Amino acid sequence: MAVxxxxxxxxxxxxxxxxxxxxxxxxxxxxxxxxMAGGMDSLDWLKDRIKKPGVLxxxxxxxxxxxxxxxxxxxxxxxxxxxxEIANHPGIRKNYGLLAQAVELVASPQIRNQATLGGNxxxxxxxxxxxxxxxxxxxxxxxxxxxxxxxxxxxxxxFGANRCVAVHPSDSxxxxxxxxxxxxxxxxxxxxxxxxxxYFVGPEDDITRINMLRPxxxxxxxxxxxxxxxxxxxxxxxxxxxxxxxxxMNVASAARLNGGTIAEIRIAVNAVSPRPMRLQAVEAAVRxxxxxxxxxxxxxxxxxxxxxxxxxxxxxxxxxxxxVKRAVAGAGQPQGSSTLASNALAQEAxxxx
Amino acid sequence: MPETDNxxxxxxxxxxxxxxxxxxxxxxxxxxVGAASYRILAPGGRGRSFGGERLITLNxxxxxxxxxxxxxxxxxxxxxYKLGLTGTxxxxxxxxxxxxxxxxxxxxHYSCSLLTNTVRGRKVTTIEGLAADDGTLHPVxxxxxxxxxxxxxxxxxxxxxxxxxxxxxxxxxxxxxxxxGISGNLCRCQDYMxxxxxxxxxxxxxxxx
Numbered sequence: 001m002a003v004x005x006x007x008x009x010x011x012x013x014x015x016x017x018x019x020x021x022x023x024x025x026x027x028x029x030x031x032x033x034x035x036m037a038g039g040m041d042s043l044d045w046l047k048d049r050i051k052k053p054g055v056l057x058x059x060x061x062x063x064x065x066x067x068x069x070x071x072x073x074x075x076x077x078x079x080x081x082x083x084x085e086i087a088n089h090p091g092i093r094k095n096y097g098l099l100a101q102a103v104e105l106v107a108s109p110q111i112r113n114q115a116t117l118g119g120n121x122x123x124x125x126x127x128x129x130x131x132x133x134x135x136x137x138x139x140x141x142x143x144x145x146x147x148x149x150x151x152x153x154x155x156x157x158x159f160g161a162n163r164c165v166a167v168h169p170s171d172s173x174x175x176x177x178x179x180x181x182x183x184x185x186x187x188x189x190x191x192x193x194x195x196x197x198x199y200f201v202g203p204e205d206d207i208t209r210i211n212m213l214r215p216x217x218x219x220x221x222x223x224x225x226x227x228x229x230x231x232x233x234x235x236x237x238x239x240x241x242x243x244x245x246x247x248x249m250n251v252a253s254a255a256r257l258n259g260g261t262i263a264e265i266r267i268a269v270n271a272v273s274p275r276p277m278r279l280q281a282v283e284a285a286v287r288x289x290x291x292x293x294x295x296x297x298x299x300x301x302x303x304x305x306x307x308x309x310x311x312x313x314x315x316x317x318x319x320x321x322x323x324v325k326r327a328v329a330g331a332g333q334p335q336g337s338s339t340l341a342s343n344a345l346a347q348e349a350x351x352x353x
Numbered sequence: 354m355p356e357t358d359n360x361x362x363x364x365x366x367x368x369x370x371x372x373x374x375x376x377x378x379x380x381x382x383x384x385x386v387g388a389a390s391y392r393i394l395a396p397g398g399r400g401r402s403f404g405g406e407r408l409i410t411l412n413x414x415x416x417x418x419x420x421x422x423x424x425x426x427x428x429x430x431x432x433x434y435k436l437g438l439t440g441t442x443x444x445x446x447x448x449x450x451x452x453x454x455x456x457x458x459x460x461x462h463y464s465c466s467l468l469t470n471t472v473r474g475r476k477v478t479t480i481e482g483l484a485a486d487d488g489t490l491h492p493v494x495x496x497x498x499x500x501x502x503x504x505x506x507x508x509x510x511x512x513x514x515x516x517x518x519x520x521x522x523x524x525x526x527x528x529x530x531x532x533x534g535i536s537g538n539l540c541r542c543q544d545y546m547x548x549x550x551x552x553x554x555x556x557x558x559x560x561x562x
Contacts, residue, residue, distance in 0.1 A: 007426055008427075010425055013468065013470055039468065039471075040448060043448075046425070056425075058470075058471055107448075107537075108448075109461065109519070109537040110451065110461050110462055110463045110537040111448055111537065114463070114467070242536075243537065244537075
C-alpha cells in the first residue's frame with residue numbers, strides 16, 4: 001500500500017503530558033479519539049484514509065509511561081517504552097532475555113527506535129483486505145474476503161477463525177504470555193490488571209476489537225513477575241524477509257528444568273489465530289517429561305491437533321509442529337529469526353527421520 | 354566546472370538565478386501560498402484550527418527553524434516542502450524503505466512516520482546537517498565519495514543517516530553488525546555490498562577522526 005497521497009486528512013492533535021490527562025482526553029472524546037503511541041500502526045491507517053478519527057491523542061510526551069522499573073516482584077515496563085530500549089536494557093536481557101530476543105526481531109531498526117511495547121501488543125491485524133478498507137466482518141461488514149476460494153490467505157489463521165481469519169501479528173506478545181506478564185489497563189471504572197492472554201479479544205467475543213480496550217481506556221504498563229526470571233527461554237520467528245516482515249509464525253517458551261526433566265513450562269504461539277495462543281494442553285502434556293526431541297515431537301503433534309488450514313496456508317501446520325517441537329526440546333536448537341526456506345529444510349529432515 | 358567558478362570569482366557574488374536557487378525560491382514561495390490557502394480554507398474559524406497551520410520552532414541541524422506546520426504533517430513533509438531540505442527523500446511514505454531516515458536526538462527515525470509536532474524540543478539532524486560549516490564532509494559522506502558506494506543514490510541520504518546514527522551508538526561494528534544495524538534501509542539498485550564497503554570505510558574514518 002505504498003501510495004503517497006499528499007498529507008493525511010486533518011485531525012485535531014492533542015498532546016497530553018501525563019497519563020491522567022491522556023485518559024481524561026480519551027474519555028472526553030470517546031470513540032472519536034485515536035490513541036497514538038509510536039505511530040507505526042496508527043499512521044498507516046490514517047494515511048490510507050481507512051480510519052478517520054477526529055482527534056488524535058499522541059502519547060509521545062507522556063514521560064511517566066516510559067522506561068523500565070524494577071518492582072518488588074520483577075519489572076514494570078511503561079507502555080511507551082521503545083522496543084530498542086527494551087532490547088538493550090541490561091536487566092531485561094539478563095532476566096527476561098525472551099522478551100529482549102522477541103522485540104529485537106520486530107520490523108527494522110528505525111521502527112524499533114520508535115515503536116513502543118504498548119503499541120506492539122495493541123496493534124491491529126495485518127489482513128490486507130481489512131487494512132485496505134474492504135467492508136469485512138472485522139470492519140463491521142458482513143463478509144470475509146480472505147476466506148473465499150480465491151482469497152489470498154497464505155498468512156492467515158489455522159486456529160480460532162470465527163468469520164474473521166486474520167492473525168494477531170505481534171512478536172512481543174508470545175514472549176509476554178510465556179513470561180506470565182500482566183497488563184495494567186486504566187478504565188473508566190478504575191485500574192484493571194489482567195493476564196497477558198486475557199488482554200486479547202477473539203472474533204467469537206467481539207469481531208471488531210482485537211483487545212479489551214474500549215474507548216477511553218489506556219494501557220499504561222506491562223508487569224513481568226520474577227517467577228520466570230532466568231528460566232530456559234526459546235524464541236523463534238519465521239518470516240519471508242529477515243527485516244521488516246511480520247511473522248508467518250513465532251513461538252516463545254519459558255521452562256524450568258529439573259535435571260533433564262521439564263518441571264514447569266509456558267508456551268505461546270502467535271500469527272496462527274486471531275488471538276495469540278497459549279498452548280495449555282501442550283504445557284500439561286510435557287510437564288514431568290524429559291526436555292528432549294521425543295517430547296518435542298509429541299508436543300508438536302499435539303499442538304496442531306484441530307488445526308483447520310485455509311486454501312493457501314496449510315504449510316503453517318508442519319511449521320507450527322516444528323516450532324513447538326523446538327520450543328519444548330529447547331537447548332541446542334537454532335533460535336532467533338529464520339525464513340520459510342530454512343524451515344522447509346528442517347521440516348524435510350524431520351520427515352525423513 | 355572550473356570555468357564557471359572562475360567567472361563567479363571575477364564578478365563577485367553571483368546574481369544569476371541558478372537552478373537550485375530557483376527551486377528553493379519556488380519552495381519558499383509555495384510554502385507561503387500554501388499556508389495562506391490553509392488559513393482561508395480552514396473551517397470553523399479561529400478556535401478550531403482543523404487543517405490549519407501553527408507556527409512552531411524546530412531544532413533542525415543545530416539551528417532554530419520557525420515553521421508553520423499542520424497537525425497531521427509528517428516530519429519528512431516539513432523538511433522537504435517547508436524548510437527546503439530536500440536531501441531527505443520520500444520513497445514509500447510507509448516506514449518501509451528508509452529513504453527518509455533522519456536523526457532525532459541522534460537516533461535514526463523514519464521521518465515519514467513522525468508527526469512534526471512530536472519532535473518539538475528535540476534535535477533533528479538531516480543529511481544537510483552532517484558536513485561542517487566550512488564544507489568539510491562528514492567522514493561517512495567522505496567514505497561514500499571515495500568508495501562510490503551508490504549507484505542511483507536515491508536511498509543514499511537515508512543510508513548515511515542510518516549509518517551515522519548506528520555508529521554513534523556502536524563505533525566499532527563488524528561488517529555483519531553494521532549490516533544488521535542499517536537493515537532498515539532498502540536499495541532498489543541492490544548495491545548492498547558496495548554500500549557496506551563504503552559504510553565500513555566511513556566507520557573507520559569516524560574512528561580515526
